Amino acid sequence: MQATHTYLQIHPDDNILVALQDLPKGTEIRHNGHQFRLIEPVAGKHKFTMSDLAPGDQIFMYGVLVGKADKPIPQGSALTTGNIHHASSDFTLGERKLQWSKPDVNKWKDRQFMGYHRADGSVGTANYWVVIPMVFCENRNVEVLKEALVDKLGYSKVKAFDHDVEMLVNMYQQGVSEDEILAMELSGKPASQNNKKVFRNIDGIKFLNHEMGCGGTRMDADALCGLLAGYVTHPNVAGATILSLGCQHAQASILKKEIMKRDPNFSKPLIVLEQQKEGTENQMLTKAIKRTFAGLMEANKNERKPAPLSKLCIGLECGGSDGFSGISANPAVGYVSDILVTLGSSVILSEFPELCGVEQELSDRCVDESTALKFMDLMRVYNAKAEADGSGFYANPSPGNIRDGLITDAIKSAGAAKKGGTSPVTDVLDYPERVSKPGLNLLCTPGNDVESTTAEVGSGANVVLFTTGLGTPTGNPVAPVVKLATNTTLFNRMPDILDINCGTIIEGKETIPAAADRIMEYIIDVASGNVQPKAVLLGQDDFIPWRRGVSL
Structure with a gap:
């Protein structure tokens, strides 16, 4: 530069x-x-x-x-x-370009994080129990379990504005006027709450409600089962309670096959209850509560132990991007990606609509021709589906992107791809496949922040690095999402949702390698449970499965 x-x-x-x-x-x-x-x-x-x-x-x-x-x-x-x-260049199968300059990792090669070791050899950066509906019909029953378990087990989040609303109610009951109400200053501070966790080694119970499972295509149902299997087998998940209605497309039997595909020796506690077999809701939920509690007792026996950094699987994500994304936060994350790949870790670069224009570079970096061809085919098929619906990749930039300097998809994409660093591409995954190789993995997902983050975690990411130039609160139920601001103005304006400032690069106060070192230290702290990113503190549990139609 x-x-x-x-x-x-x-x-x-x-x-x-x-x-x-x-x-x-x-x-x-x-x-x-x-x-x-x-x-x-x-x-x-x-x-x-x-x-x-x-x-x-x-x-x-x-x-x-x-x-x-x-x-x-x-x-x-x-x-x-x-x-x-x-406008973007066409791409063809080219020569392999696998030479790259590995960063010096002497300071990191012996570092460890404290994680939860699983029977399949993976290591979690957290320890959650998940409750999952197989179909949207079970969402209400999932909410009943949430109401029954979260508060009593010490996992409820302190709610902001509780005290303020209580004060407003009292004023209204005393006959205060609307003008007086509007003139009041609210603190936004939560009421005091002293929840103590019953299970010391369980970070929380997460409820993955969604609007899928039936009424869509069989492909949607199969993909949903694959995604849910990715969460059940995820290294950050200790066990799962599954609620099924029974007659939906997304059958529990398909879920179990997908689980075995990802982990043939699966041994985590797995509770599957089918409402149409169990009888009344009360009978099913009573059984769910007892068996979930017993599962939590078992999962609580697992404690954090040292693990090498090669056990990290990092998702690379961006959202609310701006004209600085590709020159500050994204290349800093790219340098982190190269460090982790050198250490033997896995990293995931997704959001295929935001790789438009850099297909040639990425396909040339694929380790072999079959991997390159898979990437090229996925890109062409995805863009063709988008164009058939009247909205190709060219329509990807949002009004916020355009307002802040990303006026074509290729400009946005060229900057977004910087998150993937310079290392060879070791594998290309089609949603919802799971990461099985160390190195840089390309995962086919939409550019939609939550759909893509949901997919990356489903593929195995145990920490997600999320860059933003405009500010977005996106999080995930089971994997910590670390927010990196591209500019200092944003970081100072939205400190409640942002974790790391990369605006120092724009200001000339810090080099990209120096920022990457700072990010690495933060990742280790987060992975060890020493620091909770803002999305975790806020309970930002965003979970949206991708319907395999067009989503940019």
Whole structure:
């Protein structure tokens, strides 16, 4: 990267620059033999031209094609959705490009984290019991179990605003006017609560309600069973209670086959109850409570023990991205990815709509041709399905992305791919397959934050690194989700949901390797249970299975 304190050229082949702060009209630009003045203001995170562009001219960023000019664009002009459109290069099966510079990992090779060791050799960064409905018809019964178990076992979250609402109710009952109510200042502070966990080694009971299991395609039901099996066999899960109605597409028998596919010697406590066989709801729920409690007693015997960092499986995710994502948080996470791969860990890069434009690079990095062909086929089939529904990958950027500088999908994708570092791709997985190899794994998922995070954890991620430039609270029921801000302004504005600030890179206060070291230390603390990320503290248990239709 070539940068001043106000603008940046990311790759030597780029013909545009990125504003690192708001640049007024007339700002003098001196860069790599170019000298000119901006002919209009350029907002921070947005891009501007280094030379005149004619209609149809190609635009390069991160060294790849990211767009084409729609009209004449003079030198020193801001790029907008009004003067360029998405464009990306085609991709073919190329030569293997597996040479890469491994980072120095001497400081990490002997480090360990304290985790929960499982019979299959995996190690959890947490220890949860999960309660799962096979079909949406069982969601209410799952809620009954939640009401019965969570508070009494000491897992309820302290609720913000409880005291405030109680105060407002009292004021209303005393006849206070609406204007007086609106003038009141609320603290947002939770009422005091002293819940003590009954089971010291169980981090919580998680309830994975969803809206699937029947009424969709058989493919949807099979994929759901595969995903749920991924959670049951997950290293962060001690055991599971499954509630089935009985007549739905997503049969418990399919779930059990998927469990055995992922873990042929599966030995965790597994309670499966079918309402249409058990009789009354009361009978089923009584049995569920007794057997779940007995399972928790067994699971509580497992304690944290040392484990090598190679037992980590890290999900790489981004959401609410901005124009700084690809030059601060994402490359910092990419450096972390390279460290972990060198140590023998597994990492997962997903969100296939956000890999549009970098297919050639990623397919060339696949360890063999069959892996490359699988990736290319998944990308083409997915994009074709999207286009058939009138919305190809080009429609991926959200209004928030566009507002903050990601004005084409290829610009967004080229920055998003930086999370995957530079290591070879050891495997390509189709949702909801499970990670089975160390190294960088590509997992086919949507760009939707929660669907993708849900899928990464279902594939085995025991910690998720989630970068954001706009702010998003996304979490997961069983895996800690660590939020990394791309800019300091965001980090200072939303400290309640963000864990790590990577804006220091933009400000020139920290190098990418230094930020990666800081992230690594945080990962080890989180994996050991010493630190809880904000999403965990807030109880942000987002869980949305992907319907295998079009979701960008």
